[in-house]
Amino acid sequence: MKYMICELKEIDKYPNIGQSIDDVRNKVREMARIAFAKDPGGVITDADQFTMTTPLPQDFYGYAGTALMKWNQRLGSANTWVDIFNRTMPEDMITGIPGLAFPDPSLRITELRLEIADKKYARFNIEEAKAYEQPAIIFEEPFIINEEETLLLRGRTEAIGYYTIVPVQAVAAYKKKADVISESLG
Numbered sequence: 458m459k460y461m462i463c464e465l466k467e468i469d470k471y472p473n474i475g476q477s478i479d480d481v482r483n484k485v486r487e488m489a490r491i492a493f494a495k496d497p498g499g500v501i502t503d504a505d506q507f508t509m510t511t512p513l514p515q516d517f518y519g520y521a522g523t524a525l526m527k528w529n530q531r532l533g534s535a536n537t538w539v540d541i542f543n544r545t546m547p548e549d550m551i552t553g554i555p556g557l558a559f560p561d562p563s564l565r566i567t568e569l570r571l572e573i574a575d576k577k578y579a580r581f582n583i584e585e586a587k588a589y590e591q592p593a594i595i596f597e598e599p600f601i602i603n604e605e606e607t608l609l610l611r612g613r614t615e616a617i618g619y620y621t622i623v624p625v626q627a628v629a630a631y632k633k634k635a636d637v638i639s640e641s642l643g
Contacts, residue, residue, distance in 0.1 A: 489630035549632035
């Protein structure tokens with residue numbers, strides 16, 4: 458898997474990143490239109506439209522194996538592999554993630570490993586990202602998680618403590634508006 462590391466605040470300076478973000482949004486929109494047999498709406502939708510917004514933290518399970526309340530998690534062990542995001546996407550949800558951002562001042566993850574459905578990607582070392590204030594990793598081929606597919610993003614930890622990993626410019630399509638406006642977690 459090819460990727461690029463850059464400063465989070467400088468993503469807009471790279472035209473190929475903007476194209477990648479547009480591509481993932483268009484692909485998720487088209488996949489959802491076909492899968493849900495509805496037209497896309499926005500934040501405000503009619504009954505015959507699906508909703509597109511950012512993925513919500515509670516749509517993912519984290520290190521503790523429970524739904525996330527926010528993108529910040531606490532690592533309880535060092536020098537081991539932990540689940541960063543792990544979830545089988547529910548029916549009626551499609552998610553596209555062009556990249557990941559690490560907005561914390563200290564990077565506690567040194568390697569990442571990604572699986573989507575039955576596709577396993579090679580591990581990739583991200584220690585180079587320590588040279589950046591707020592690194593972002595943008596994938597040449599954004600990952601898209603279709604409904605009922607499993608996403609497993611694992612990280613090799615370097616230190617115990619809190620860390621934040623946020624999907625960059627990610628988009629999620631929800632068939633049912635109730636899945637987005639509900640305040641229930643997980």
